[in-house]
Amino acid sequence: MAEQSPPETDRSGRDKRLGLLIWYRISRIYNQSLKETGRHLKQWSISPAQFDALAQIGAHGRLSQQQLADKLFVTKGNITQLLSKLEESGLVKREQQWKTKYISLTEAGKELFDGAVPEQEWFQASQFDALDREEKKQLLALLKKIQH
Amino acid sequence: MAEQSPPETDRSGRDKRLGLLIWYRISRIYNQSLKETGRHLKQWSISPAQFDALAQIGAHGRLSQQQLADKLFVTKGNITQLLSKLEESGLVKREQQWKTKYISLTEAGKELFDGAVPEQEWFQASQFDALDREEKKQLLALLKKIQH
DNA sequence: TAACATCAGTTTAATCCTAAACTGATAAAA
DNA sequence: TTTTATCAGTTTAGGATTAAACTGATGTTA
Numbered sequence: 388m389a390e391q392s393p394p395e396t397d398r399s400g401r402d403k404r405l406g407l408l409i410w411y412r413i414s415r416i417y418n419q420s421l422k423e424t425g426r427h428l429k430q431w432s433i434s435p436a437q438f439d440a441l442a443q444i445g446a447h448g449r450l451s452q453q454q455l456a457d458k459l460f461v462t463k464g465n466i467t468q469l470l471s472k473l474e475e476s477g478l479v480k481r482e483q484q485w486k487t488k489y490i491s492l493t494e495a496g497k498e499l500f501d502g503a504v505p506e507q508e509w510f511q512a513s514q515f516d517a518l519d520r521e522e523k524k525q526l527l528a529l530l531k532k533i534q535h
Numbered sequence: 536m537a538e539q540s541p542p543e544t545d546r547s548g549r550d551k552r553l554g555l556l557i558w559y560r561i562s563r564i565y566n567q568s569l570k571e572t573g574r575h576l577k578q579w580s581i582s583p584a585q586f587d588a589l590a591q592i593g594a595h596g597r598l599s600q601q602q603l604a605d606k607l608f609v610t611k612g613n614i615t616q617l618l619s620k621l622e623e624s625g626l627v628k629r630e631q632q633w634k635t636k637y638i639s640l641t642e643a644g645k646e647l648f649d650g651a652v653p654e655q656e657w658f659q660a661s662q663f664d665a666l667d668r669e670e671k672k673q674l675l676a677l678l679k680k681i682q683h
Numbered sequence: 684t685a686a687c688a689t690c691a692g693t694t695t696a697a698t699c700c701t702a703a704a705c706t707g708a709t710a711a712a713a
Numbered sequence: 714t715t716t717t718a719t720c721a722g723t724t725t726a727g728g729a730t731t732a733a734a735c736t737g738a739t740g741t742t743a
Contacts, residue, residue: 405671406660410568412678415608417565419682420558422701436729453691460563465730467693472728486691486738512554517683523553529674530560534567535665570731584699601721613700615723620698634708634721687741694735705724713716 420514427510431503437478438507440469441492444479445500449489452481568662575658579651585626586655588617589640592627593648597637600629 424435433441443458444450450458456466470490473479478496481488492500515523572583581589591606592598600618604611618638621627626644629636640648663671 402664402668402671403657403660405668405675406663407656409663409671409675409678410659412675412682413561413565413568416678416681417561418608420561434728451691460566461729462731463692464694464732468729488692508555509551511558512551515554515557515681516550517680518677520550520553522677522680523550523557525673526677527553527557527560529666529670529677530557530564532665532670533564533663534560582698599721609699610701611722612702612724616699636722684743686743689740690738692736692738695733696731698731699729701726701728703725706722708721709719711716711718713714 420511423514424507424511428503428507431499433499433503436469437473438503440466440473441478441496441500442504442508444490444492445497445504449491451487451489453487455490568659571662572655572659576651576655579647581647581651584617585621586651588614588621589626589644589648590652590656592638592640593645593652597639599635599637601635603638 421435424438428435428438431438439459440455443455447454447458452466452470453463456463459466470479470481473496474481476495477493478499479490480493481490483489515526518526569583572586576583576586579586587607588603591603595602595606598606600614601611604614607614618627618629621644622629625641626647627638628641629638631637663674666674
């Protein structure tokens, strides 16, 4: 009986090891990529978080702060502080309507958006150029599956 | 001539989009996983960063601060602060030898290590259980390739 | 209309992290 | 032996982020 059943504990042990290795890889890739992104963005004097906000606002036009928070998967408290700095730098403006504040890009913000976003996105994407098109598709499919 | 050459600009455009989608996925998976990890670790009143440090120290025994920093891919300044808290909590101790400080777990640290590490690693790994063994291997191989 | 609930945004205190300047000890070279 | 370089760790200032408490306006209901 025992000989015929698959080595369950062993298999789950190996699976645990695999899962852990994946986690550490992802963690390193993410943090490395973030660091390089930060370096690359220095030419426009903005941070990765600021870039993400600008890209969303630029792409969607008028957004409330809560909507922006949802798109970026961060808290509204974070958005308040992020926007304070972007407003100070003259890149975005806030307009209150009823109890909602709508955010949009200023002229300077649009200029930065047009200049920085395409190049930065190209840079971001190029970090995966060790993979060919087929491999990228595979990777994306696997990543999607993780989030069921 | 034109008809026979592959649509280069188009292809690289699609590749850029794929690369970007991968980046956003990885970013979301990482941040989600980190948040859930934090929630799970609350039962031992430690943070993900503290857990990682304890796991390394527990696994490797005596380590200098610089060695620990290298293993965790963070700065030594960060380690100084991380260890201050772990020392305060009585989980690790530092012993100076020559100009190097060697870190090791206290009894309380070892106890926490034995209790928390296996369970936490299991939890961590289980976040990828939507993938079967073969898919995990594939994913890991692709991730490795990214870092060439 | 007065009391209450809801909801957007703000504030506060905390954690994690970095870069850069600093300290102090060892080692090497003049 | 004095000077200089190197190297481990610390400190400091600042950025990004969160959770939780707070503010103030709008809407609902008794």
